[in-house]
Amino acid sequence: MWNTISDKLRNAEKIVFVTGAGISQESGIPTFRGKDGLWRKYDPMKLATIDAFYEDPKLVWEWYEERRQNILNASPNPGHLAIAELEKYKSISVLTQNIDGLHQRAGSSSVYELHGSIITIKCTVCDFKNKITSEFLQLPPLCKCGNILRPDVVWFGEALPQDVWESAMVQASTCDAMIVVGTSLAVSPANLLPVYAKQNGAIMIEVNMEQTHMSSSMDLSLRASAVKALPELVGIISHS
């Protein structure tokens, strides 16, 4: 079976990665769910919704600013780097639920940020939007227009950026192989992307230390960490 899968991977022209918090766990960025996930300690409804933000913007910003600084000080790990390396051999797209920008910093050129970016900051009122890497010393930070700034992330109950989502659906529906890495597939609509790929007859691989509800639909489930599995997988795909 492994021979058939590795042949199909080597012959695939277009490979799409769907990634989640697990791929950045070994860069020192905690996941939400699973072992040591942040949601075991915090209530998402008090920190990651627009209602929570307007109720207590300082509290929500304190939580985000700490995560932002952790992310800005983190580095891409061999899992991110392996995906970027594969661009030398195949057409690659990365559909990520992550907001940390580590795929881009690893060198991936086709990254769709489904849930936005924690490094991009936007105004809650005017159209200011920019990447900001310096630390905010006063929280919540204010825009030049006088209103509160917020991270450009998609909170629970908010819609995904429509153009990004539409492109992601096209990528998923037209790939020959999909590699799903470090996501619990608990968040909708991102968890539909593997369904679109499967409908297109793509070969499906999962890299996750834990089982997910899509594991039984996979052609191969690698129960290993991203840092261990991805360089090996990429080595197999690129040696054709």
Ligand code: NAD
């Ligand atoms: P999740 O927290 O729901 O699930 C993480 C998954 O990764 C789990 O299934 C876990 O078993 C697996 N995992 C943990 N460590 C791993 C490793 N080293 N290698 C491989 N797999 C590993 O994450 P999700 O599915 O991405 O949840 C979605 C939400 O979490 C998104 O909205 C995303 O914005 C947000 N989030 C992003 C970051 C980030 O940008 N790095 C961090 C935390 C949460």
